[in-house]
Amino acid sequence: MTNAILRLDDVHTDIAQYHILHGISLDVPEGGVHVLLGRNGAGKTTTLRSIMGLWKAKAGAIVFRGRDITAMHTSDIARLGIAFVPENMGIFGGLTVEENMRLAATHGRFDKARLDRVFAIFPAMEKFWDRQAHALSGGQKQMLAISRAIIERRDLILIDEPTKGLAPAIIRNMIDAFREIGEETTILLVEQNFLFAKALGRTVAVIDDGRIVHRGGMAELAADAELQARLLSLSLEAH
Amino acid sequence: MTASTIATPTPMRTTSTRVTIGRVIVYGFAAIVGVCLLFAPFLFPDVRAQEVAARICVFIVLVASYDLLIGYTGIVSFAHTMFFGLGAYGAAIGLKTMGRGFEAIVLGGSLGVLAAFVLAVLIGLLSLRVKAIFFAMVTLAAASVMLVLASQLSNFTGGEDGITYEIPRFFSPANRLEDGNGDQVRLFGVPVNGRLYLYYFVFLSSLALFYLLVRIVRSPLGTVLQAIRENEMRAEAIGYRVVAYRTSVFCIAAVVAALAGVLRAVWLRYTGPDVTLSFDIMIDVLLMVVIGGMGTMVGAIVGVVIMTLAQFYLKDLMGAGAEATAGLPLLPELLNPDRWLLWLGVLFILLVYFFPSGIAGTLLGKGGRK
Amino acid sequence: MKSLSATFTRFGGVMLLPVILALVAFVLIGRPSSWLTLTIAGLAMGMMIFLMASGLSLIFGLMDVLNFGHSAFVSFGAFIGATVLAALGIWVRGDSAFLNIAALVAAIGAATAFGALAGWFFERVIIKPVYADHLRQILITVGALIVAEEILLVIWGGTPMPVPRPAILTGSFLIGDVAVEIYRIFAFLLGLAVYVILHLTLNRTRIGLLIRAGVENREMVEALGFRIDRLFIGVFMAGSALAAMGGAMWAGYQGLITPALGSELMVMVFIVVIIGGLGSIQGSLLGALMVGLTTNYVAFLFPKLALASTMILMMIVLLWRPWGLKPAVKG
Numbered sequence: 043m044t045n046a047i048l049r050l051d052d053v054h055t056d057i058a059q060y061h062i063l064h065g066i067s068l069d070v071p072e073g074g075v076h077v078l079l080g081r082n083g084a085g086k087t088t089t090l091r092s093i094m095g096l097w098k099a100k101a102g103a104i105v106f107r108g109r110d111i112t113a114m115h116t117s118d119i120a121r122l123g124i125a126f127v128p129e130n131m132g133i134f135g136g137l138t139v140e141e142n143m144r145l146a147a148t149h150g151r152f153d154k155a156r157l158d159r160v161f162a163i164f165p166a167m168e169k170f171w172d173r174q175a176h177a178l179s180g181g182q183k184q185m186l187a188i189s190r191a192i193i194e195r196r197d198l199i200l201i202d203e204p205t206k207g208l209a210p211a212i213i214r215n216m217i218d219a220f221r222e223i224g225e226e227t228t229i230l231l232v233e234q235n236f237l238f239a240k241a242l243g244r245t246v247a248v249i250d251d252g253r254i255v256h257r258g259g260m261a262e263l264a265a266d267a268e269l270q271a272r273l274l275s276l277s278l279e280a281h
Numbered sequence: 282m283t284a285s286t287i288a289t290p291t292p293m294r295t296t297s298t299r300v301t302i303g304r305v306i307v308y309g310f311a312a313i314v315g316v317c318l319l320f321a322p323f324l325f326p327d328v329r330a331q332e333v334a335a336r337i338c339v340f341i342v343l344v345a346s347y348d349l350l351i352g353y354t355g356i357v358s359f360a361h362t363m364f365f366g367l368g369a370y371g372a373a374i375g376l377k378t379m380g381r382g383f384e385a386i387v388l389g390g391s392l393g394v395l396a397a398f399v400l401a402v403l404i405g406l407l408s409l410r411v412k413a414i415f416f417a418m419v420t421l422a423a424a425s426v427m428l429v430l431a432s433q434l435s436n437f438t439g440g441e442d443g444i445t446y447e448i449p450r451f452f453s454p455a456n457r458l459e460d461g462n463g464d465q466v467r468l469f470g471v472p473v474n475g476r477l478y479l480y481y482f483v484f485l486s487s488l489a490l491f492y493l494l495v496r497i498v499r500s501p502l503g504t505v506l507q508a509i510r511e512n513e514m515r516a517e518a519i520g521y522r523v524v525a526y527r528t529s530v531f532c533i534a535a536v537v538a539a540l541a542g543v544l545r546a547v548w549l550r551y552t553g554p555d556v557t558l559s560f561d562i563m564i565d566v567l568l569m570v571v572i573g574g575m576g577t578m579v580g581a582i583v584g585v586v587i588m589t590l591a592q593f594y595l596k597d598l599m600g601a602g603a604e605a606t607a608g609l610p611l612l613p614e615l616l617n618p619d620r621w622l623l624w625l626g627v628l629f630i631l632l633v634y635f636f637p638s639g640i641a642g643t644l645l646g647k648g649g650r651k
Numbered sequence: 652m653k654s655l656s657a658t659f660t661r662f663g664g665v666m667l668l669p670v671i672l673a674l675v676a677f678v679l680i681g682r683p684s685s686w687l688t689l690t691i692a693g694l695a696m697g698m699m700i701f702l703m704a705s706g707l708s709l710i711f712g713l714m715d716v717l718n719f720g721h722s723a724f725v726s727f728g729a730f731i732g733a734t735v736l737a738a739l740g741i742w743v744r745g746d747s748a749f750l751n752i753a754a755l756v757a758a759i760g761a762a763t764a765f766g767a768l769a770g771w772f773f774e775r776v777i778i779k780p781v782y783a784d785h786l787r788q789i790l791i792t793v794g795a796l797i798v799a800e801e802i803l804l805v806i807w808g809g810t811p812m813p814v815p816r817p818a819i820l821t822g823s824f825l826i827g828d829v830a831v832e833i834y835r836i837f838a839f840l841l842g843l844a845v846y847v848i849l850h851l852t853l854n855r856t857r858i859g860l861l862i863r864a865g866v867e868n869r870e871m872v873e874a875l876g877f878r879i880d881r882l883f884i885g886v887f888m889a890g891s892a893l894a895a896m897g898g899a900m901w902a903g904y905q906g907l908i909t910p911a912l913g914s915e916l917m918v919m920v921f922i923v924v925i926i927g928g929l930g931s932i933q934g935s936l937l938g939a940l941m942v943g944l945t946t947n948y949v950a951f952l953f954p955k956l957a958l959a960s961t962m963i964l965m966m967i968v969l970l971w972r973p974w975g976l977k978p979a980v981k982g
Binding site for chain 2: 777
C-alpha cells in the first residue's frame with residue numbers, strides 16, 4: 043500500500059529480558075479507523091508503545107509519513123502529530139479537566155472551534171470542565187483521554203483498548219464518537235472487543251505471539267465466520 | 282519452577298558449570314582468607330592482628346547478611362547496624378547486670394536478637410509494601426533514632442561512653458591450659474588459654490552463620506528471592522506473596538546481624554555507639570558489600586578483607602602522598618590520611634557505575650545487571 | 652463518627668493537624684508564655700526544614716529519584732552562607748540596616764546559587780546515568796554524599812564554625828511578656844514566602860502545570876510532546892538551591908555549625924517527607940510544621956524524647972496513612 047501514513051517493518055521489541063515483538067510488519071492507511079486485534083499478551087500494547095517510542099524497538103523500522111521515527115524521542119514523535127491514549131488512559135487525576143486539556147493544546151491556548159467540536163462529541167467534558175479528573179467516572183475519564191487527543195488536529199491517534207471496563211451504553215456512544223473522529227484523522231485502535239472493532243474498523247490486523255497473523259479489510263473478516271473462528275477463538279470477547 | 286526463571290536462566294546457573302579464571306581467583310582468595318582466619322592465632326600471634334582477624338570474622342557475617350538483603354532481594358536498608366547494635370547491646374547489658382557468665386550472654390543476647398526480630402517485623406510490615414526508596418528512608422530514620430536513644434538512655438546503655446564489662450572467666454587469658462607440671466601448654470609456641478578459646482568461639486560461630494546464609498541463598502527461598510528481584514510484578518502475578526517474602530528475609534538478615542553483634546560484644550568486652558550503631562559502620566558495610574559484589578555471598582569475604590586492608594594501607598599511602606606534596610596547595614589536604622573515605626567514596630561511585638556487580642561479581646562473570 | 656470526619660475534612664482535613672497539635676500542647680504546657688515561645692520556635696524551625704524538604708520531595712515526585720546526597724546541599728549552603736557572612740565582617744556587625752540586609756542577601760544568595768549549580772552538576776553527572784534503577788541510584792547518591800562530606804572537611808576542616816548574625820536580625824522584641832527572637836520571625840516569613848512562590852508557580856504557570864502533570868505520569872507528559880528531561884534538570888536545580896538556602900538559614904539560626912549538620916538534619920527532612928507524603932509541596936509544609944512543633948513541644952515537656960518523638964509521629968502517620976498525609980495524586 044502506498045498511501046500508508048504509518049508503516050512498521052519487521053519491528054522487534056524487548057521488555058527487560060523478554061522478547062515481545064517478533065517482527066511486526068504493518069501498514070496503516072491514511073484516514074479512518076484501523077484495528078489491531080489480539081488476545082491478552084499478544085503484543086498489542088507493546089506495538090503501540092513502540093510506535094510512540096515509549097519502548098524502543100531494537101530492530102526494524104517504524105516510518106511515519108515517510109520519516110523514520112524508530113529511534114526518535116517520544117516527545118518529538120508526539121510533535122509530529124501523533125496522539126496516544128494509553129490503556130490506563132493517562133489522565134492526570136490531580137489536575138482539572140481543563141488543565142488536562144490545556145496540556146494537549148498548543149502553547150496552552152484553546153482553539154474555540156476545536157473546543158466546541160470536542161464539546162459536541164463529548165458534552166460531559168463541558169459539564170465537568172472545572173472538576174478534578176480523578177473524580178470522573180471510568181467512562182468520563184476515557185472521554186477526557188480521547189478529547190485530549192483531538193483538541194488539536196493530529197494526523198494519527200493511537201488508542202489502546204478504550205472499551206475496557208466500560209458499560210455497553212457508553213460503548214455505543216464511543217462508536218459514534220470514533221466514527222466522527224475517524225472522518226478527520228487516522229486512528230489505530232487496539233481492541234479485544236470484536237463487536238466494537240467490527241463496527242468501526244476499515245482494515246484489521248490480528249496479532250498473536252508478537253507477530254501479525256492476518257491482515258485485510260474488516261468487511262472480509264466480518265463476513266467470514268470461519269476465518270473469525272480461527273483467528274479470534276483465542277479468548278476474544280463477544281463473538 | 283517459575284516462569285521468570287525459565288525465560289531467563291540466571292547467570293549463576295550458566296557459569297557455575299564452567300571453571301573460569303575469575304572463579305579460581307575469587308574462590309582461591311576466599312579459601313586463603315579462610316585458612317588465614319582458621320590459623321590466625323598461630324600465623325599472626327600479636328594482639329593487634331588477632332583483633333583484626335576477629336573483626337574480619339564478624340564483619341563477614343554482618344556484610345553477608347546485608348548481602349542477603351541488598352543483593353538477593355534488592356532491598357536497601359540503613360538499619361542493619363541498628364540490628365547489629367541491638368544484639369551487641371543485649372549481650373553487653375546482660376553481662377553488665379548479671380555478671381560474667383555464659384547465661385548472661387545467652388539471655389541478654391537472646392533478648393537483643395528478639396528485639397531485632399520484633400523491630401524487623403514491624404518495620405517490614407509497615408513499609409515493605411511501598412517503594413524500595415521509601416523503605417530506605419524509613420530504615421534510615423529508625424536507625425538514627427536508635428542511635429539517639431542509645432546515647433540518651435545512659436542508665437541502660439552508658440550513653441556515648443558505652444559499656445565495658447567482663448566476659449566469662451573461661452575466655453579470659455588467665456584461664457590457662459596447664460600440663461601435669463602446672464606449666465602453660467603451648468601449641469606451636471602459642472599459649473593455649475581463654476583468649477585462644479574466645480577467638481575460636483568467634484571464628485566458629487561466624488563460620489556457622491556464614492554457612493547458614495549460604496544455605497539460605499542456595500535453598501528454594503533463594504530462588505524465589507531471585508525471581509522477585511528480577512521481576513517483582515511477575516513474581517506477584519505467579520502468586521508469590523512478595524511482601525511476606527521480603528519481610529521474612531528482612532527478619533532473617535536482622536537476626537543474623539544481631540547474632541554478629543553478640544559475637545562482637547563478647548570479643549570486644551566493650552559496646553558503644555561508635556563500634557556498633559554508628560552510620561560510619563553502616564557506610565562501611567555498604568561499601569564492603571558493593572565493592573565485594575552484591576548477590577554473591579563470597580563477595581562479603583572479598584569486600585571485608587579488601588576494605589579492612591585498605592583502611593590500614595590506603596591511609597599509609599595517603600600519608601606518604603601528603604608528605605610528598607606538602608608544598609603544593611590543596612593536594613596535601615586531599616591526601617590527608619583522614620580523608621581516606623573521600624577516595625573510597627570516589628572508587629565506590631565508579632564501581633557502581635562501571636562494575637555494579639563488584640569485584641567478586643565481575644570476576645565470577647555475573648556481568649553488569651542493568 | 653462519620654459526621655466528625657466530614658467536619659474535619661470541611662475545615663481543611665489534614666492541614667488542620669498542626670493547629671490541633673498546637674492546641675493539645677497548649678493544654679499540656681499550661682503556661683501561655685512558654686507555649687507561645689515554643690510555638691514560634693517550632694514554626695520557624697518547621698519553615699527552615701520545609702525549605703530543605705520541599706526540594707527533596709518535588710525531585711522525588713517528578714523524577715522518582717531520592718537523592719540521599721540532598722543533605723550535602725544543606726551542609727554546603729550552611730558553610731557558604733557562614734563564610735560569606737564572616738567575610739563581610741563590618742557589613743554584618745555594623746549598624747547600617749542597609750548593609751546588614753545586603754550582607755544577608757549576599758550570604759543567602761551565594762548559598763542558593765551554589766545549590767543550583769551543584770544541583771545541575773549532580774543531575775547531569777551523578778544521577779542521570781542511573782535513572783530508573785533505584786538500587787544503583789541509592790548507592791550512587793550515598794557515594795556522592797560521602798565524597799561531598801569529605802570535600803566539606805577538606806575545605807572547612809572539622810572544627811565548628813561560628814556564624815555571625817546580621818545585627819538587624821539579632822535580639823528580640825516583646826509581645827506581652829513573651830520575648831520573640833527576630834531571627835525566628837524572619838525564618839518563618841522567608842519560608843512562608845518561598846511556599847507562596849512555589850505554590851503560585853505550581854498552580855498558576857504552565858511550567859507548574861507540567862511539573863504537576865509530570866509528578867503524576869511522566870510518560871504521558873512526554874507522549875503529549877514535552878521534553879521531561881529539561882523539566883527534570885530545572886526542578887533538580889531549584890530543589891538543590893532551596894536545600895542550600897535552608898542550610899544557610901539554619902546556619903544563622905544555630906550560630907555555630909559543624910560539618911555533621913547536614914546528616915543530622917537529613918533524618919528530620921526524611922521524616923518530614925515521609926509524614927507529608929512524597930511529591931507534594933503542601934505535604935512537605937504540613938510535615939515540616941508538625942515536626943518543628945512536635946520537636947519543640949516535646950523537648951520542653953519530655954526532654955529525653957525529643958528526637959524519638961518525630962519518629963513516633965512518623966510511625967503513627969504511617970500506620971494511619973501509609974503514603975503520608977498529603978501525597979501527590981498518582982495516576
